[in-house]
Amino acid sequence: MLRIIRTETVAERRWVLCGRLAGRWVHELRSQWREFAASEPPPKRDVVDLTDVTFIDEDGEALLAQFCREGIELIAGAGVDNRDLLENLCTNERRPVRRMLGRTNEIR
16 A cells, blocks of 8 residues: 655645555556646656655666656655665666565576
């Protein structure tokens, strides 16, 4: 389950996510983002707050990488896993090594 809370001011459009960014919820967030972004004039900055996100699957990671490419600010909060993930996605668009190694082992 993912709860999406949107707030907007003249200077900022903020999306606060709570729960799991996985499975069909990734599609839901992407759909809402596109719909909302297309219908409103862009603010000075877009922010996605992931402080209360408990799990992110590979599709969620791909969406967050896309957000980084589009210049959207991502906030991770105090969780080490999410901070590490965002740092990797936003600096070099790669998943953390532990995820890549885990997936390689599953394929063999």
